[in-house]
Amino acid sequence: MAEVKATPTIVHGAAPVEPLPITPERYLSPTYMQREADNLWPRMWLFACLERDVANVGDFSVFNLGRESIIISRTQEGNIAAFYNACQHRGAKVATEDRGCVAKFVCPYHGWSYRLDGKLVVVPDNNRFCGGVDRNERSMQQVQVDTFAGLVWICMDNNAAPLREYLGMVGDRIAPFHMENMTLVGDQTVRLDCNWKAVYDNFGELYHVEHIHPQHAMLFDCPTAQVELFENGHTGVNIIGHTVNSRLPIPEEPNFYQKVQLEKYGVDPALYNGRNLDIRLDIQKIRRQKGPELGFDYSELSDERLSDIEQYNLFPNMMITAQPESALVMRARPHPTDPNKCFWDKYTFKLVPNPEVAARAGVEFRPSNPKDLLPIPRPTHDEFEQDDVIAGRKTMDITVDQDVHLIRDIQAGMHSRGFTSQILSEEEARIQHYHDWLDYFMGERS
Numbered sequence: 450m451a452e453v454k455a456t457p458t459i460v461h462g463a464a465p466v467e468p469l470p471i472t473p474e475r476y477l478s479p480t481y482m483q484r485e486a487d488n489l490w491p492r493m494w495l496f497a498c499l500e501r502d503v504a505n506v507g508d509f510s511v512f513n514l515g516r517e518s519i520i521i522s523r524t525q526e527g528n529i530a531a532f533y534n535a536c537q538h539r540g541a542k543v544a545t546e547d548r549g550c551v552a553k554f555v556c557p558y559h560g561w562s563y564r565l566d567g568k569l570v571v572v573p574d575n576n577r578f579c580g581g582v583d584r585n586e587r588s589m590q591q592v593q594v595d596t597f598a599g600l601v602w603i604c605m606d607n608n609a610a611p612l613r614e615y616l617g618m619v620g621d622r623i624a625p626f627h628m629e630n631m632t633l634v635g636d637q638t639v640r641l642d643c644n645w646k647a648v649y650d651n652f653g654e655l656y657h658v659e660h661i662h663p664q665h666a667m668l669f670d671c672p673t674a675q676v677e678l679f680e681n682g683h684t685g686v687n688i689i690g691h692t693v694n695s696r697l698p699i700p701e702e703p704n705f706y707q708k709v710q711l712e713k714y715g716v717d718p719a720l721y722n723g724r725n726l727d728i729r730l731d732i733q734k735i736r737r738q739k740g741p742e743l744g745f746d747y748s749e750l751s752d753e754r755l756s757d758i759e760q761y762n763l764f765p766n767m768m769i770t771a772q773p774e775s776a777l778v779m780r781a782r783p784h785p786t787d788p789n790k791c792f793w794d795k796y797t798f799k800l801v802p803n804p805e806v807a808a809r810a811g812v813e814f815r816p817s818n819p820k821d822l823l824p825i826p827r828p829t830h831d832e833f834e835q836d837d838v839i840a841g842r843k844t845m846d847i848t849v850d851q852d853v854h855l856i857r858d859i860q861a862g863m864h865s866r867g868f869t870s871q872i873l874s875e876e877e878a879r880i881q882h883y884h885d886w887l888d889y890f891m892g893e894r895s
């Protein structure tokens with residue numbers, strides 16, 4: 450086995466606090482969970498829903514986070530509004546479905562009606578309220594809302610910095626992938642017996658990959674990955690793709706996954722003359738050359754981005770994996786009452802070939818698979834238990850399934866009297882960085 454080299458780490462934004470040991474308390478304690486509800490969630494920009502789910506007037510989507518619930522809607526004027534899902538009469542939830550399309554929001558309890566922007570319009574028996582109800586004062590309470598990469602984000606702090614400022618360099622990295630042009634092909638949620646941060650931490654390191662995701666050795670070179678630490682607790686990792694794990698013997702021939710990629714770009718693997726380590730550069734060249742005729746515009750992506758993989762953890766609870774023709778958006782959400790439970794949302798996107806790209810480049814449009822052009826209806830949201838994944842009744846793809854199998858045992862182990870704090874390798878620097886910024890935003894230390 451080849452020597453293990455130090456993990457290259459680039460620090461763009463060190464946390465303004467000294468690192469503290471990461472103890473189980475933050476994963477297990479109801480008190481810590483309440484502090485998150487008070488100090489963390491209300492201050493951060495959070496990915497709330499898909500822009501496509503509020504595309505038309507009256508469309509709405511509900512974002513549930515712990516005990517909080519927020520409605521995102523497309524208003525009569527064509528804007529996106531976001532407001533707390535709490536009727537201003539006596540607090541009932543106004544929207545009880547996760548998504549839908551309505552002419553107005555009507556509270557199911559006493560029938561107060563709100564416009565699509567949350568403005569109160571109808572109070573049944575208004576004259577029985579002393580002086581009548583002030584419709585401005587009793588309209589739904591607004592929160593900040595913005596869009597980026599085809600996603601809708603909210604922030605409960607009306608004085609918070611703008612979204613793109615909060616995302617900083619990570620936003621600049623993600624923007625050229627144009628996720629807003631991608632199509633949703635999967636919408637899943639798994640209910641897990643672990644704290645939401647255990648899911649997030651899991652995507653903060655590649656250390657576990659060789660142990661529980663052996664198939665990755667045929668796809669990426671994780672040992673040479675480069676870690677990046679950003680302002681506001683965001684982190685990223687760049688992994689060399691379309692190659693094999695450099696710590697293992699290098700095969701002469703393309704492996705199964707590499708053959709699939711070569712075939713996709715019209716190269717017969719049986720006739721491929723290059724050596725295994727040439728495949729990555731050849732894929733870059735082929736993609737660059739054939740992109741327009743296949744209907745893909747790679748003009749904003751560097752050669753490395755045509756072969757490699759970038760994964761970002763966006764503080765506090767969102768994960769994005771971006772590739773030229775696909776993206777994975779994941780989110781860990783806290784349970785309303787139990788720090789030992791959470792929700793893990795997974796949205797899968799793919800880029801459908803676009804004939805206009807070929808037309809703009811003046812080449813004939815020749816998609817690699819005509820089936821890719823068939824319309825894709827929005828997938829229905831599928832929510833299930835981790836036991837469904839473990840028993841094989843549901844799958845979230847092989848890699849995520851492997852993580853799901855393991856993750857509740859991490860939470861269980863942290864309950865032991867025999868475990869006091871984590872120790873992190875240099876490859877797990879993203880986890881420490883995240884927790885340092887978490888401490889900072891939680892006000893543990895100024």
Ligand code: FES
Pocket residue numbers: 536537538539540541556557558559560561
């Ligand atoms: S609580 Fe909504 S109308 Fe009374």
Ligand SMILES: [Fe+2]
Pocket residue numbers: 651657658662848852
């Ligand atoms: Fe994993």
